[in-house]
Amino acid sequence: MSGKTVNSAILLLVIGNALALISDVFIKLLEGDSAVFQYAFMRCLITLALLLPFWRQIDTGHFFEGGVLHAIRGHVHLVGIVCMVVALVSLPLATANAVFYVAPILVMILSAVFFGERLTRWSLLAVFGGFAGILVILRPVDISWAALAALGSAAALAINAVLVRKLPARQSTVHKLFLNYLMITPVCLLLMLWEGAPWSNAVLLSAVGSSVFILGYNVCVLLAYRQVDANQITSAEYTGLIWAVLIGWWWFAEVPDLWFFTGSLMIVVPLLLIGWQQRRQPKTSSHEVADTYYHGAKAE
Template sequence: MAPLLMILAAQLLIASGNLLVKLLETNAPVFQLVLYRQLFATLLVLPFVWRLQGNLKLSPFYKVHLSRALLIGLGNAIFMLAVLHLPLATVTAVIYTSPLLLLLLSAFFLHERIGYRRTVAGIIGFTGILLISQPTEFNLYIGLAFFGAMTSATNSLILKAYSTHEHPFSTLFWSNAFAMVFLIPATWYEGADFNLPVAQVGLTLGVFYIGMTYLIIHAYRRADASQMAPVEYTGLIFAALFGWWFLDEPLSIVVCIGIGLVLFSSILPSYSELKAKWKSRQR
């Protein structure tokens, strides 16, 4: 499968998973849902890790995985809560502030240079997100979605710093496995009875999560990140269309303009490189 199609398929899985969450009742137990998602994802990736290592020896970076596990558990629960109470396009747009936040965090903690083009792209992308979410007044769930984006950006920052130290499947397994340390007591404290639809959605999300991760890893191994980044934002289009088609959520001109700005902002940082590659292929 071509790398671009892999990223498109991954974004379709993400949007489909969010749609399944949205179809649950708004009072669905979110920690129970995240527990099932991470548990099933851990069990699904276990055979790959076993084949890779031949054992389940504790990762030497267990402290890093514990930190990521806390962010995974808390961030996903907050995100699920936002999905249950916000339009799909809105919550997806707010979550897409995560790459913008990662730019700022990388500049501050990893001393990476942002550059003029990325700065302009960040401003345009944020403007698009404001047009989609249209926060005319404070909304608790938009705030929760933004907090979820912040935890995702922090998680990505940690992963970025340690990505070359360990195989992706090992990182995926241990971070999800350690998440159980936080999710089991959180689910117990939540006090909800066993919910079969939540368990079924959790299992499906676990399968989607592994599939999405596999597709993204292999896509980035076959193509440059500059080519892939714009396609990752197609998830926003899928979210808007799914919300409009399945949930009767409005799809106004303002929202469409906002989506266009977000997509444009994803292309802008890599425009020169993409243009050069396009010209070289035309020769």
């Protein structure tokens, strides 16, 4: 699977999204009262260690270029990590992932507000359909802190996806990811100490598992988008929702209801239509590697 053909690139994205869902499973296996900040700190250390072998891709001569923006993105990402843990621990796997898919819709809105990008009729359909879909899935009577956390995670993903445009163009993805985690590690340490939770091997296992599998997802994304236009294969990203349903049903005995399927279609179908429209007007576009899944808004 070199990713050099459309079919192989699509297969890589399907596999990659499955790996990302396994990453989510490691988080979901945590207890409801697990130390969230301990998890965030361990996630930072493990990710930095996993990135060290790729040190040559980091421009050490301009290591802290764009540091302020990196710091902002990093701390937004930290909020997203915390929200993601709360959502995955409390919500059904498929429900949490469906809400995460609101991220690309928020990217459209933020891009229109801050960059003056024009929303097409398809984009507007995605925006209204997406938010209506979220209401159908969550239903106002069922709104909880976990549901709000899922929305918060999607918002963090969207903000970081928009802010990445302002980062120095010459910085590699590894460079951006490394700075992202490096800058939030001290804050994570302080929050962990403030949390005061006893050491947990379960949290460590969750952090290791989720970090390794999300790295596998990152590799698949890089290979898939390296030589194939994004508009030809992006729709394969939405197989993540299928994996969420299957893994949630098999592993956690979670059976999605009609509300979930209806709302998910309202979110995903307009995004697929946008991809179809873009495919009719091919253009080369770059794709940044993701950390956390972020699935939908793909930004590190």
